[in-house]
Structure formats: structure tokens, C-alpha cells
Amino acid sequence: MTKKVFKFITVDNVEKEEAFLEEMANQGWFFSKYASLRYHFEQGEPAEYTYCIDYKEEAGDEEEYLALFEDAGWEHVYAYPILSGKWMYFRKAVKEGAPKEAIFTDDASMVVLWKTIRSRWTWFGGSAILMLIVVGIATLLASVYLIGSIFTFAVALFLIVLYGKMYIRITRKIKLRS
Template sequence: MKKRMYRFFIDYEKEERWVNDMADRGWNLKKTVVGYFVFEKGTPGQYIYRNEFINRKSKDYFEFLDEMHIECVSKFGGWAYYRKSKSEG
């Protein structure tokens, strides 16, 4: 089951909190593009999400994320959403 929602945030921290609140209710982020979010039904509280401005990040930084089992969910412009299993911290 998928849920598509339109929300526009000026404050990226507020946006991140909202995405994590959705995840706590069992809606895992699958894709996002400015103001448009696609969630998929999953296990409540399975993931922790973070959004980050990734322009000018080095290759080493992305390798570090891979080593830490941090998955890139969606990228648009200079922003990306990452997630990690909540059980791993």
C-alpha cells in the first residue's frame, strides 16, 4: 500500500520530523521531490530518516555512509534523504 502526500516545508528540520513521525506510524519514505512525498506501508518505527544538503560532499563521505549501512532513499537537487534501521541507532 502506498500513500502520496503533498506538503511544502521551508524548515528542513520540521520536514525531517514529519517524515520520522510518518515512519513511527508505519509509513516509510520511498521517494520525495519538492513538496511531494511517497510513502509505503511498513513496520512502525523501523527506520530513522535524515535529510541533508549533499552538494560538495566527498566520495569518502558517501563511502562512509555505505559502510555504516545508511541507505539513500531519495535525492533531488542538492538534497537527499537517508535512512537507517532504528534498531542500529
């Protein structure tokens, strides 16, 4: 049996996403993919897993990258392509009495990850916001109806707030680990 769950988690909340996937596994729902703004799960026996998410830039070394994780005992679950890279989802069964494992064991590697994410998403968000503002102005100048422009500016404002929040949170995470 499969289950689809809509859950809006932004890139600055990777830890929240990992915790969500772990809780679903505890309930017997195992993450299989992310598509159409939904998490897809397969039902099984409840089990305790640690999920970890990484952002892998396209570099042509994916086989070696995946082999490195496999050698460390991580199972590659899914790769979600976006912004010239992929969100890579891994999981590992939790051994009873053992501490929770993580793929990032030092602050320096986490800082590199957060800087990459901040750079990619700031560029993407800024471009989208600029495009919406230009479309809003063009709609305003070319139309006697204000509703289209108001809607476009409202979406742009929403994105400014959303991407501003993500930028600030990621910057704080970088400063905490630097």
C-alpha cells in the first residue's frame, strides 16, 4: 500500500524534513520519492531509521559518491533533481543502543553544504522575484485591470518573505557552525 502526504518544508529546514521521514518510518511508512509537492511512502513493518539529506551538485561523479555512502552503510532512497544538482535522500537502520548517526560529522562540511544551498536558492529566488516584478509592471502598464498586477505583486511579496526567511535562517546556521 502507498500513501502520499503533502507537507511544505523549505530548504532551510532539512532537519525538520529528516525528522518527519523518521517519524513516518516509526509508523511503518517508508519514504520512496517526492513528486508533485507530495512525499510518497510505502507501507511496511514499523522500524527505526535515521534519514539524512544531502545536496549533490552535478559533477559527473555520482557513482563514486553513492558508493562512498553505501560503504558507510547508508541506503540511497531517492534523488530529487533541482537547480543543477540533486537532493539526495539516504537512510540507515538504527541499531539498538547505538547513537544516531549522521552523514555530516564535522562543522566544516555542514558550512559548505549550507553555503551551497544558500547560493543556489538565493539566485533562484531572486530571479523568480525579479521576473514577477517585471511581469507585474508590464501588466500594470498594458492593462486597465489592476487585479492581474496586484496578484503578481502579491506573489512576488510572498516569495520575498519566503526567500528572505530562508536566507536568514541558513546564514544563522552557517554562523553557528563557523
